[in-house]
Amino acid sequence: MDxxxxxxxxxxxxxxVSRTVNQVATVDAQLAKRVWKAIAELGYYPNRQARALVSGRSRVFGLIVSEITNPFFPEIVQTFETLAVEQNYEILTTSTIHDPTRMELAVRRMIEGRVDGVAILTFGMEDELLEHLRFRNxxxxxxxxGPKAPRVSNxxxxxxxxxxxxxxxxxxMRHEHIGFVTGPLKLxxxxxxxDAFEESMREIGLEVKPEFIVEGDHRLEGGKFAFQKLCKLREQPTALMCSNDMTAIGVMRQAFEFGIAVPQELSVVGFDDTRLADFMIPPLTTIQMSQTELATLAFNALLKEVKREGPAPNGTEYKLNTQLILRNSTTFPTNNNQVKSRVAPKRAAQAPPEDKA
Amino acid sequence: MDxxxxxxxxxxxxxxVSRTVNQVATVDAQLAKRVWKAIAELGYYPNRQARALVSGRSRVFGLIVSEITNPFFPEIVQTFETLAVEQNYEILTTSTIHDPTRMELAVRRMIEGRVDGVAILTFGMEDELLEHLRFRNxxxxxxxxGPKAPRVSNxxxxxxxxxxxxxxxxxxMRHEHIGFVTGPLKLxxxxxxxDAFEESMREIGLEVKPEFIVEGDHRLEGGKFAFQKLCKLREQPTALMCSNDMTAIGVMRQAFEFGIAVPQELSVVGFDDTRLADFMIPPLTTIQMSQTELATLAFNALLKEVKREGPAPNGTEYKLNTQLILRNSTTFPTNNNQVKSRVAPKRAAQAPPEDKA
DNA sequence: AGGGGCATGGTAAACGTTTACCTAAATCCC
DNA sequence: GGGATTTAGGTAAACGTTTACCATGCCCCT
Structure with missing residues (x-):
C-alpha cells in the first residue's frame, strides 16, 4: 500500500497525490477530492522514511536527557513535545542515565536517525562526542x-x-551552619x-565547611544517604541546601525517619522547583529553574536554526534565570544546633509555616 | 557522506561496506579493516531511513503513554528503553495527555514511522483508532x-x-467510612x-457511599481538589483510597494544609507504588503495580511477535498482579470520625508507624 | 590435470517518496 | 485572434541503503 x-x-x-497530501501546490479540487477519497478508502499513510530520505529533512528533533526518571525532565519532555506537535515535528527522546556508553549511543541514534536538530539536557557529555555532532552541522x-563552541546554541x-x-x-534567619548536598560531581x-553555593557563602561571610558538603546523585536515594552521612558528624548543619528537589525529598524523608523535624530542627531547600515541590510535607522551599521556559527556549532555538536554511547552524546564547521560591521547609534554627545524633524515630511536632520572609 | x-x-x-557494518556475511579481514578505517576517517554513520526503507524493518518500537508527567510512566519508559538498547531497538515515545486529538496523532506517528510494534499504555483509546493499527498487522x-481483539497482545x-x-x-483496623478518589473516568x-473498590467494599460488607467517591484526574491537583470537596461533607471518611499515587499525594498535601494529620485523622492509600511513595511523609501505603515488570512484559511481548516472522501477529494474554504495600499512611481511625470541617492549618502531631499489620 | 564446491566480493535492482523538468491547456493582453 | 504567460499535472530521477544474483578464484579430490 503505497x-x-x-x-x-x-x-x-x-x-x-504527493502534492495534495503535502499541499505544496494547487491541485484541482476535483482531483484532490478523488485523492483524499482514495487515501481514506485504502487507509494510506505516507512512509516517513521514504519521505525523509528524498527530502533530506526528517522533521524529527532529538532530545537527550539525563534521566527521565527525575521529574524535572518529564515536564520538559512534555512541553517540548507539545511544541513539536504544533510544528508538525517529532521528538526522539533518550536518557543517558549518566552512563558514557549510553551517551555515545544516544549521539549515534541521533546521527543515524538524521534528526534535524538536537537538544542536549544531559550535563556530562564528553567534548569528543559533541564534536561528532558538530561535525554534522x-x-x-x-x-x-562547558566550552563555548562555535555554531552551537547554548x-x-x-x-x-x-x-x-x-x-x-x-x-x-541566622543560620550559620549551612550544608549542601551535591549532585553527581561528574556533571x-x-x-x-x-560552586555557586560556596561562592555565595563566602560572599556573605559564612564559612563553608568541607564536611558539610556531601555528594548525592540527584536521586531520592542519594539525598537519603547523604543525610545519613551528615548525621554521623559531631556538629551538624541547621540548614541544608540540595542540588535538586529529589535530593531534598530524600533528605526530608531521612530526617523524618530519624525524627528530626523539618523545618524546626532542619531547614531544607531544594533546586528545580519541580511540580512535586509544592506537594511535599512540608512544602519545599526551592530554587526555581522553569522547566517550561527551558523547554520552550530549547525548542525555539532549534526551530530557528532549522528555518534559517544556511549550510551550517548559527548558534545563539540564551539565558535562563533561577529564583528562590519560598515555601515552608525553612525556618529559624533552634538554639541547640549541636550534636543531634542518629536517633530512633521520635515524635516530631509539625508546625505552621512561618517564613514567607 | 554516504x-x-x-x-x-x-x-x-x-x-x-554494508556487509562489514552489519556483520551479515564473512568479509576478508584485510578488507574489513580498510572499511572500518574509512568509516572512522570519514565519520560515517549509516542512514537509518534508507536502511529501514529497503529492509522493511525500522527497528523502532512505539510507546504510547498517557502522561509522561505522571511518575508512573517515566519508570516504564526507562526500563523499556534499556531493554530496547540491548536489542538494538529504538523507542518512539509519545504522550496523549488524555486528549483524543493527541491520540490520533500518536497513532498516525506510529504508522507513518513504520514502527515494528507499539505498546499502548494509555487507557482511553478509541476502538476505531485501534482498528487503524490492527489493520496494518x-x-x-x-x-x-477493553474489547478483546484478536491478534493483539494484552x-x-x-x-x-x-x-x-x-x-x-x-x-x-475498623475503618467503616472509606472513600475513593478516582482517576479521570473516561479512562x-x-x-x-x-469498580474493584466498590466490589471489594460490598464483598466485605461495607457500605459504599456515593458521596465518598469523587473524581480526580490522576494528577496532584486532582487529589487536592478532591479532598477539598470531601471536606465539605457533613460526615467524612476516615480513610481514603486513591486511584494513583499522585492523587494520594495531593490528598495528603491538602490534609496537611487543613491541619488534618495523616494517618491519625485520615488514613490514605495510593495506587501504583511509584518510587516516590516510599519517600512521602508519612511513607505512603499503596498498591503496587510493578512498573519494571509491566515494561518488561510489554517489551518482550513485542519482541516475541517481531521475531515470529509470520504475516500477522499472534497476540498473547499476559497477567500482571497488584499487591498492597504497607507503609505508614494508614492506621486505626480515631473515635471522633465525625464532622471535621475545613479548618485553618492547625498543629498536627506526627506519629510513628504503627501498622505493618 | 580437470572439475566441483565454496568463499568472497561486485553489480544492480528495489524500497516509497519528493521534486525538477516538461508538456499541454487555459488565460491574458493588445 | 494570436503570441506570451500562467497554471495544472505528468514523467522520471534521485535519496542511501540492502540484498538477490552473479562472477571470480581458490582449494580439494579423484
Whole structure:
C-alpha cells in the first residue's frame, strides 16, 4: 500500500497525490477530492522514511536527557513535545542515565536517525562526542555546555542568582551552619551549583565547611544517604541546601525517619522547583529553574536554526534565570544546633509555616 | 557522506561496506579493516531511513503513554528503553495527555514511522483508532484494552487483588467510612479501579457511599481538589483510597494544609507504588503495580511477535498482579470520625508507624 | 590435470517518496 | 485572434541503503 496504489485508484499520478497530501501546490479540487477519497478508502499513510530520505529533512528533533526518571525532565519532555506537535515535528527522546556508553549511543541514534536538530539536557557529555555532532552541522542546543563552541546554541543557566537568594534567605534567619548536598560531581551542572553555593557563602561571610558538603546523585536515594552521612558528624548543619528537589525529598524523608523535624530542627531547600515541590510535607522551599521556559527556549532555538536554511547552524546564547521560591521547609534554627545524633524515630511536632520572609 | 564514499575510500564495493557494518556475511579481514578505517576517517554513520526503507524493518518500537508527567510512566519508559538498547531497538515515545486529538496523532506517528510494534499504555483509546493499527498487522500490546481483539497482545492487570487487600487492611483496623478518589473516568483503567473498590467494599460488607467517591484526574491537583470537596461533607471518611499515587499525594498535601494529620485523622492509600511513595511523609501505603515488570512484559511481548516472522501477529494474554504495600499512611481511625470541617492549618502531631499489620 | 564446491566480493535492482523538468491547456493582453 | 504567460499535472530521477544474483578464484579430490 503505497502512493502508487493511491494514484492508481484516484486515476492521477503519484506527483499529484504527493502534492495534495503535502499541499505544496494547487491541485484541482476535483482531483484532490478523488485523492483524499482514495487515501481514506485504502487507509494510506505516507512512509516517513521514504519521505525523509528524498527530502533530506526528517522533521524529527532529538532530545537527550539525563534521566527521565527525575521529574524535572518529564515536564520538559512534555512541553517540548507539545511544541513539536504544533510544528508538525517529532521528538526522539533518550536518557543517558549518566552512563558514557549510553551517551555515545544516544549521539549515534541521533546521527543515524538524521534528526534535524538536537537538544542536549544531559550535563556530562564528553567534548569528543559533541564534536561528532558538530561535525554534522546539526543545529544543536545545549544547556550549560562547558566550552563555548562555535555554531552551537547554548542556554546558560544563572544558577548563582537563585542560590545566592537562598543563602541570603537562610543567613537572614541566622543560620550559620549551612550544608549542601551535591549532585553527581561528574556533571557540570552539579559542579556549577555547588560552586555557586560556596561562592555565595563566602560572599556573605559564612564559612563553608568541607564536611558539610556531601555528594548525592540527584536521586531520592542519594539525598537519603547523604543525610545519613551528615548525621554521623559531631556538629551538624541547621540548614541544608540540595542540588535538586529529589535530593531534598530524600533528605526530608531521612530526617523524618530519624525524627528530626523539618523545618524546626532542619531547614531544607531544594533546586528545580519541580511540580512535586509544592506537594511535599512540608512544602519545599526551592530554587526555581522553569522547566517550561527551558523547554520552550530549547525548542525555539532549534526551530530557528532549522528555518534559517544556511549550510551550517548559527548558534545563539540564551539565558535562563533561577529564583528562590519560598515555601515552608525553612525556618529559624533552634538554639541547640549541636550534636543531634542518629536517633530512633521520635515524635516530631509539625508546625505552621512561618517564613514567607 | 554516504556508503559510496566509504566504499571508494576503502576501495571496495558498497556491498562490502554494508556487509562489514552489519556483520551479515564473512568479509576478508584485510578488507574489513580498510572499511572500518574509512568509516572512522570519514565519520560515517549509516542512514537509518534508507536502511529501514529497503529492509522493511525500522527497528523502532512505539510507546504510547498517557502522561509522561505522571511518575508512573517515566519508570516504564526507562526500563523499556534499556531493554530496547540491548536489542538494538529504538523507542518512539509519545504522550496523549488524555486528549483524543493527541491520540490520533500518536497513532498516525506510529504508522507513518513504520514502527515494528507499539505498546499502548494509555487507557482511553478509541476502538476505531485501534482498528487503524490492527489493520496494518502491527504487533500491538495493550494494557487493559477493553474489547478483546484478536491478534493483539494484552497485559491484563488484576486491580482487584491489591484493592481487595487494601480494603481488607482498612476494614481490619475498623475503618467503616472509606472513600475513593478516582482517576479521570473516561479512562478504562480508572473505572476498573473504582469498580474493584466498590466490589471489594460490598464483598466485605461495607457500605459504599456515593458521596465518598469523587473524581480526580490522576494528577496532584486532582487529589487536592478532591479532598477539598470531601471536606465539605457533613460526615467524612476516615480513610481514603486513591486511584494513583499522585492523587494520594495531593490528598495528603491538602490534609496537611487543613491541619488534618495523616494517618491519625485520615488514613490514605495510593495506587501504583511509584518510587516516590516510599519517600512521602508519612511513607505512603499503596498498591503496587510493578512498573519494571509491566515494561518488561510489554517489551518482550513485542519482541516475541517481531521475531515470529509470520504475516500477522499472534497476540498473547499476559497477567500482571497488584499487591498492597504497607507503609505508614494508614492506621486505626480515631473515635471522633465525625464532622471535621475545613479548618485553618492547625498543629498536627506526627506519629510513628504503627501498622505493618 | 580437470572439475566441483565454496568463499568472497561486485553489480544492480528495489524500497516509497519528493521534486525538477516538461508538456499541454487555459488565460491574458493588445 | 494570436503570441506570451500562467497554471495544472505528468514523467522520471534521485535519496542511501540492502540484498538477490552473479562472477571470480581458490582449494580439494579423484
Amino acid at each position: 502512493i502508487r496504489d493511491v494514484a492508481r485508484r484516484a486515476r492521477v499520478s503519484t506527483a499529484t 546539526l543545529p544543536l542546543v545545549f544547556v550549560d555546555v 542556554i546558560r543557566v544563572d544558577y548563582a542568582h537563585g542560590i545566592r537568594q537562598a543563602v541570603q534567605h537562610l543567613a537572614a 557540570r551542572s552539579a559542579v556549577a551549583r555547588k | 556508503i559510496r564514499d566509504v566504499a571508494r575510500r576503502a576501495r571496495v564495493s558498497t556491498a562490502t 502491527l504487533p500491538l500490546v495493550f494494557v487493559d484494552v 497485559i491484563r492487570v488484576d486491580y482487584a487483588h491489591g484493592i481487595r487487600q487494601a480494603v481488607q487492611h482498612l476494614a481490619a 478504562r483503567s480508572a473505572v476498573a479501579r473504582k
